Amino acid sequence: GQNIDQPTEMTATEGAIVQINCTYQTSGFNGLFWYQQHAGEAPTFLSYNVLDGLEEKGRFSSFLSRSKGYSYLLLKELQMKDSASYLCAVRVLGAGNTGKLIFGQGTTLQVKP
């Protein structure tokens, strides 16, 4: 089966750093994505990791360890607008070798002043 785990909720302070963890056990692995989703809106792409290591993009960084089935999203210099759900998704190969995303349950981050 496919299993992706993230904490349900996190709270952090404006200006601080927060790390959102994601562990996965999937049949096959073809990359890991992080998305941000505000309530009632579609997810927006944040990062993609397919090789081990850290990918940095501005205030956001994402890390992957394939051997451990583990990733994290690091958000620096938190802003109030960063309050949202953060979705970890693993790409696996489906029928006809078509890649498809399996999503974790999402982590709701609340940034407080």
Add this chain to the structure above:
Amino acid sequence: GAVVSQHPSWVICKSGTSVKIECRSLDFQATTMFWYRQFPKQSLMLMATSNEGSKATYEQGVEKDKFLINHASLTLSTLTVTSAHPEDSSFYICSARSRSSYEQYFGPGTRLTVT
């Protein structure tokens, strides 16, 4: 950047009727489109994957006769919820990917309410 649109953005229908939701890739050719459903405070659940010109592949537990998916062109896929019931009320989101990209681009979603 790549843009995906959905229509309608919200719809209310009566129990027993059918509803069609359109998903369009506006500035790229979407060889693969995905349909997701999201219940309140839950994550996205993949319903089906469709490749242009082929029948959709449905995830386990998704009724293909109830959720009809058509991907007739490289820019349009439709999801028809047939004989809708209140438990079908949800947020339906499509995404699209081109042949050369690993990234999926999401539409803005359609909120369906069945009364």
